Amino acid sequence: MTIHKIHYSKEDPKRANVVNYSCNFNCGWCLYRLKTKPKNKYMEVKEIKHILNDMEINGVNFLGGEITTYPHLEELTYFTHEVLGVHTKIGHTNGYISPPDYIDTIGISIKMFSDELHKKYTGKSNKPILKNFENTHDKGVQIKASTIYIPDLVDDEEIGKIAKFIGTVDPEIKLHITGYIKIPGTPWRIPTYDEMINAKEVAESYLENVDFSLYSSVNDYENKFSKNIG
Numbered sequence: 001m002t003i004h005k006i007h008y009s010k011e012d013p014k015r016a017n018v019v020n021y022s023c024n025f026n027c028g029w030c031l032y033r034l035k036t037k038p039k040n041k042y043m044e045v046k047e048i049k050h051i052l053n054d055m056e057i058n059g060v061n062f063l064g065g066e067i068t069t070y071p072h073l074e075e076l077t078y079f080t081h082e083v084l085g086v087h088t089k090i091g092h093t094n095g096y097i098s099p100p101d102y103i104d105t106i107g108i109s110i111k112m113f114s115d116e117l118h119k120k121y122t123g124k125s126n127k128p129i130l131k132n133f134e135n136t137h138d139k140g141v142q143i144k145a146s147t148i149y150i151p152d153l154v155d156d157e158e159i160g161k162i163a164k165f166i167g168t169v170d171p172e173i174k175l176h177i178t179g180y181i182k183i184p185g186t187p188w189r190i191p192t193y194d195e196m197i198n199a200k201e202v203a204e205s206y207l208e209n210v211d212f213s214l215y216s217s218v219n220d221y222e223n224k225f226s227k228n229i230g
Contacts, residue, residue, distance in 0.1 A: 002070050003043045006051055009061070016057050017091075018048065018076070020064035025094055026123040027111065028186055029150055045072045049079050057084075063091030068099060077102040092146070094122075095129040098136075105142045108133055112154055113161035121153070130165065137169050145173055149199050149212070150180040150188050156195075160202045167206035175207050179214035190216070 002022040009015045021042075023030075052060065060080040067073060067090055081088040081102035089105040099106055110129060112118040118126035137143055147162050148154060159177065166173050177199055179191045191199075196212045203210040 002065070003048055004041070004064075006043075006048065008055075012059070014057050015059040015061055016052055016055055017061045017063060018052075020062070020067045020070050022069045023066040023094075024069050024096060024124070025066065025111075027121060029148065029180055029183060029188060031181060031183065045075060048076060052080060052084065057086055059087035059089065060084075061089045061091045066094055066096075067091075068093050068097035074100040074102070095132045095136075096124055097128075098132050099141075101139070103141055105144070106136060107144045107146060108136070109146045109148075110162050110165070111147065112158055113165060114158065117153075117158070133166075134169055137173070143170075143173050144176065146176045146178065148178050148180055149191050149196060151191050151195065153188060154180075156199050156202045159199045160205070163203035163206040163210070171206065171208050173207065174209040174211075175203055177203065177210065177212040179212065181215050190214075 002020050003018055004021050005019045007017050007019070009017055062070075062073065062077070070076075077088050077100045080086055081104070087105070088103045090099055090103055090107065092107040092109060093099060094111065095108040108129075110126070110133070111122055112126060115126050118124065118129075133143070133145075145162075145166050147159060149159060163175060166175060177196065179196050180188055182188070182190050191214065193214060196214050200210050200212050
């Protein structure tokens with residue numbers, strides 16, 4: 001079991017955030033590497049359902065680490081979507097594991113388009129990700145895509161390939177590009193504002209809706225992110 005907390009979003013008090021701890025990738029640039037194992041105990045499925053059932057909610061957002069590694073995700077999303085009848089969202093996933101059927105919205109992060117690079121830096125092939133991306137779209141799920149701009153690793157060329165792929169699926173899918181945030185002990189630097197603008201313009205060659213965010217530090221990111229999820 002890897003679900004360790006449930007809380008309301010401060011911005012939308014009628015949405016519950018169900019938070020997971022675990023991941024199946026080994027990305028050197030990931031902020032998740034800085035997190036410590038939760039001190040509170042992991043929650044049983046029955047307990048999660050009971051809490052959600054007692055909440056006055058109109059939506060549930062599953063997130064944290066890599067939520068698709070949670071073994072009972074299908075059961076929980078069925079409960080929220082079909083039993084409770086609320087909007088069911090996977091806030092973010094790397095897309096390596098096929099998401100459950102009972103979702104309305106999903107955020108999928110494509111780290112790299114080159115399979116060779118993807119295997120080297122995440123430990124996994126990106127072929128299942130691209131296939132799951134297409135299949136999820138074909139099911140009618142609303143997708144929000146994302147990637148990370150890492151100077152000299154995932155730069156304009158690689159982001160252009162990612163955007164081109166997304167555009168072949170649906171050019172109206174939104175792509176958010178996050179500027180790399182410096183992690184101690186890693187070789188990469190934070191991108192400049194001009195580099196982010198250039199990457200955005202490259203992606204806009206294939207997609208109709210592209211934006212980006214650029215943070216100066218881990219603390220800057222966490223302060224802004226915490227306001228969005230509660």
